[in-house]
Structures are given as C-alpha cells and as structure tokens.
Amino acid sequence: MRPTGKLHLGNYMGALANWVKLQDDYECYFFIADLHALTTDYADTSQITPNALEVALDFLGGGLDPSRSTIFVQSHVTQHFELPLLLGMITPLGWLERVPSYKEMQENLAHKDLTMYGFLGYPVLMASDILLYQPKYVPVGQDQQAHVELTREIARRFNNFYPRPKAQNVGDILRAVHPLCVLPEPDVLLTPSPKLPGTDGRKMSKSYGNTILMTDPEPEVRKKLKTMVTDPARIRRTDPGDPDKCPVGDLHKVFSTPETIAKVYEGCRSAGIGCIECKSWAADALVQVLEPIQDRRASYSESQAKEILAEGSRRAGVRAEQTMVEVRAAMRMLR
Numbered sequence: 269m270r271p272t273g274k275l276h277l278g279n280y281m282g283a284l285a286n287w288v289k290l291q292d293d294y295e296c297y298f299f300i301a302d303l304h305a306l307t308t309d310y311a312d313t314s315q316i317t318p319n320a321l322e323v324a325l326d327f328l329g330g331g332l333d334p335s336r337s338t339i340f341v342q343s344h345v346t347q348h349f350e351l352p353l354l355l356g357m358i359t360p361l362g363w364l365e366r367v368p369s370y371k372e373m374q375e376n377l378a379h380k381d382l383t384m385y386g387f388l389g390y391p392v393l394m395a396s397d398i399l400l401y402q403p404k405y406v407p408v409g410q411d412q413q414a415h416v417e418l419t420r421e422i423a424r425r426f427n428n429f430y431p432r433p434k435a436q437n438v439g440d441i442l443r444a445v446h447p448l449c450v451l452p453e454p455d456v457l458l459t460p461s462p463k464l465p466g467t468d469g470r471k472m473s474k475s476y477g478n479t480i481l482m483t484d485p486e487p488e489v490r491k492k493l494k495t496m497v498t499d500p501a502r503i504r505r506t507d508p509g510d511p512d513k514c515p516v517g518d519l520h521k522v523f524s525t526p527e528t529i530a531k532v533y534e535g536c537r538s539a540g541i542g543c544i545e546c547k548s549w550a551a552d553a554l555v556q557v558l559e560p561i562q563d564r565r566a567s568y569s570e571s572q573a574k575e576i577l578a579e580g581s582r583r584a585g586v587r588a589e590q591t592m593v594e595v596r597a598a599m600r601m602l603r
C-alpha cells in the first residue's frame with residue numbers, strides 16, 4: 269500500500285479486509301510502499317514518512333496482526349533496492365511501455381511530470397517486491413492482475429537466463445519448496461474488491477476528494493453521508509428510486525444487513541422512505557464497521573507502531589536476503 273495518507277473505506281474493503289482474513293491461512297508479508305510513492309511524489313517527499321506511520325496505524329487498526337504477519341516499510345529493507353536494479357537489466361523496455369496503468373496514470377496525473385526512469389520502471393520495482401519473498405500467491409483485485417502477469421514474465425526471463433546453480437549453499441528447506449528455479453512464478457490469489465463509491469458517486473479515491481476515512485469519527489461519517497449523491501431519478505420525496513442506480517444503495521450492499529438491504533429496496537422503489545432516512549441507515553452500518561477498527565487503532569501508540577515496523581523490516585530483510593543469496597549465486601555475482 270502506498271503511503272498517500274490515511275486509508276479510506278475503499279482501501280479497506282478492496283485490500284486490507286481481505287489481507288486480515290488471509291492471515292488465518294498463510295504466512296503473509298505486508299508493506300508500506302514508500303519507494304513507490306517516490307515514483308510520483310519525487311518533488312515533495314515531506315509527507316511520505318508521516319503518511320507511512322498513518323498507514324501503519326490503519327493496518328493495525330484494520331486487523332493486521334504483527335504476531336502473525338510481517339509488516340514493514342519497503343525502503344527499510346535494502347534488498348528492495350538491489351533486486352529491481354538486477355531485474356531492470358533483463359526487462360525489455362517494451363514490456364514496461366505497454367503496462368496499461370503506465371499511460372493511465374500519466375493521464376490522471378497530468379499536472380506532474382512523470383516522464384521519469386523511476387516511473388517507467390515501477391513495474392520492475394513491483395515485481396521485485398513480490399519475488400523477493402518467493403511467494404506462492406499475490407493477493408490482488410482484478411485490476412492488479414496485469415502487474416502479477418508481468419511479474420511472472422520477468423521471473424520466467426530471469427530463470428531462463430540464470431538457472432539455479434547445481435551446487436550451492438542455500439539450505440535444504442528453500443530448495444525443497446522451490447526446487448526448479450530461483451524466482452518461482454507466483455499465482456494470483458484473486459480477492460474480492462466490491463464496488464465502493466465515494467460521496468460523489470465516482471470510485472472512492474483520495475484524488476477525487478470523495479473518501480470516507482477509516483479514522484473518520486461518527487459525526488464526520490454522518491455528515492459525509494448526508495451530502496452523498498443519490499439516484500438522480502429521485503428528485504422529489506414522492507419519486508420512486510432504484511438502489512441499483514444509487515451510490516448509497518451500493519454502500520448498503522457492502523455494509524448493511526440483509527434485512528436493512530431488503531428495507532432499502534422496498535422503501536426506495538415504493539418511495540416509502542426518504543433518502544435522508546436511507547442514508548442514516550447506511551451511516552449506522554458504516555459506524556458499526558468503523559468503531560472496532562478505530563478502537564483497535566487507538567490502542568497502539570506511534571512509538572509502538574514504529575517498533576512493529578522496525579521488527580517487521582528486520583524479519584522481512586532476513587527473508588529477502590535468502591532470496592538475494594540465490595539470485596546473486598545464479599547470476600554468478602557471489603559476494
């Protein structure tokens with residue numbers, strides 16, 4: 269997750285909530301991608317570190333558990349600098365230029381000059397972030413699948429150029445898990461990312477200024493909901509509407525109970541309820557989700573969060589170095 273500020277409900281439902289569940293079944297690595305933030309925010313880096321701390325607290329509040337998962341800051345693990353450089357040597361330029369988000373982001377962030385080497389190369393950084401941990405799966409939503417596919421292609425190319433040396437000293441466990449190649453191609457673990465609109469009806473996104481934050485207190489949540497756009501067909505209170513054409517309806521589908529959702533459909537389509545009432549039900553549901561998250565977040569101090577990141581970065585560094593030992597050996601760049 270990039271440290272662009274406090275996380276919002278879109279981040280929570282699209283990623284964090286899935287990650288929390290994965291902790292039950294997998295050994296997980298989660299990191300704050302501060303090097304990725306540099307690819308677009310290189311001109312003003314003043315907010316990256318404070319934002320990273322906010323993201324760490326949101327991770328913990330959301331339910332990532334440092335006793336089960338490794339939670340760290342990307343730039344604190346120096347192997348995240350080393351592997352992208354090596355993989356960059358074998359990644360054809362054309363592969364990077366055709367990444368769909370490359371042009372998309374340039375258009376969306378037209379006010380920033382993104383004609384930078386670092387920005388073009390961010391998929392190599394992303395591939396390295398993944399491959400450093402020799403993972404079986406990468407949990408992503410549908411829109412991120414292309415990045416994992418590119419990661420697989422880069423890994424394949426690496427393994428073709430640099431097969432695992434026959435005699436090496438890398439430990440039996442790793443060899444047993446990944447016997448054939450140094451950088452196994454990871455699979456996508458498709459995680460649900462429900463449609464979550466912001467207050468203006470567009471996709472919830474910090475750049476649109478339409479977010480509901482994981483840290484928003486109850487009055488703020490209610491205030492934001494009050495201004496949220498609704499089905500445009502409901503001009504007057506007596507006009508029937510359709511929750512399937514209303515962003516508030518979308519929120520209900522994600523957060524409300526089946527009973528409330530049934531009441532929303534019935535009341536909206538018959539004009540039996542007003543939008544103000546309907547929005548207050550949606551706010552109730554959001555507050556119910558957010559309260560335990562905010563309580564858990566408040567139970568961590570900033571210094572505790574920093575300690576957790578330091579320990580996570582240490583652990584991640586140990587695991588990443590195991591991979592780098594193999595990478596350097598395969599490339600015959602032994603230290």
Ligand code: SF4
Pocket residue numbers: 498499502509510511514515516517532535536541542543546547
């Ligand atoms: S009643 Fe609810 S679902 Fe229907 S238009 Fe109003 S806010 Fe949307």
